[in-house]
Amino acid sequence: MENSVDGVTIIMFSGDMDKVMAAFNIAIGAAASGKETNMFFTFWGLKAIQKGNLTGKSFFGRMMGLMNRGGISRIGPSRFNFWGIGRWMFNQMMKNHKITPLAELRQTAIDLGVKLLPCQMSMEVMEIRKEDFIDEVQPACGVATMLEMAYRSKATLFI
Amino acid sequence: MSPEIEVNLTLNLEGLLCPIPVVKVSKAVKDLPIGGVLEATATDPGVLADIPAWARTTGNEVIKIEREGKLVRFLLRKLN
Numbered sequence: 744m745e746n747s748v749d750g751v752t753i754i755m756f757s758g759d760m761d762k763v764m765a766a767f768n769i770a771i772g773a774a775a776s777g778k779e780t781n782m783f784f785t786f787w788g789l790k791a792i793q794k795g796n797l798t799g800k801s802f803f804g805r806m807m808g809l810m811n812r813g814g815i816s817r818i819g820p821s822r823f824n825f826w827g828i829g830r831w832m833f834n835q836m837m838k839n840h841k842i843t844p845l846a847e848l849r850q851t852a853i854d855l856g857v858k859l860l861p862c863q864m865s866m867e868v869m870e871i872r873k874e875d876f877i878d879e880v881q882p883a884c885g886v887a888t889m890l891e892m893a894y895r896s897k898a899t900l901f902i
Numbered sequence: 903m904s905p906e907i908e909v910n911l912t913l914n915l916e917g918l919l920c921p922i923p924v925v926k927v928s929k930a931v932k933d934l935p936i937g938g939v940l941e942a943t944a945t946d947p948g949v950l951a952d953i954p955a956w957a958r959t960t961g962n963e964v965i966k967i968e969r970e971g972k973l974v975r976f977l978l979r980k981l982n
Binding site: 768771775776777778805831841842843851855 | 918922924925956960
């Protein structure tokens, strides 16, 4: 194993819009400072790298896909979402203050070389296929890969 | 602002908020030769803390950073 690379590893567990935004902000800052930056997406976090189509194969899987639909423009804030009204309000406020929209933030991270890795186990449980992700997503991996990235990094965040 | 320092590149970061100023600065610095100087203006007051922090992390030098009313103006030298 290579020694420390002075990088940043972010474990994206939450699929909440505000937390995803904070995570991409941090990733962009790290990548812009020349740090190797990896984001590991697991459980609800997978929504942030999904294209947004309906997912699932089994009855439960399809229910999950419907009620917990992915896509970065579909996720809502962790508080005050009120069935989407909060998301709309947040987006309006962000626009008024000229904050970069979430999808654009994700693209900036990708352009800066931030690697997006999905968790295979969560994909199995939630019945999300690699085709359901945006094209820039890396091949799926597991905890050992994530830990190897974390050991090599100087900062690891669980969001 | 500093006639004795030759500026190689200027950047307008006005109206941009975190983390975009840092992204634009890091991209602009890539195109500079070593020892080259970047001059930029921004309106986000967060830049006052963030640009020096970015420079320390990346090993570059902030020659000057100051507020002029609503504007923040800074000079940055690429060291590596």
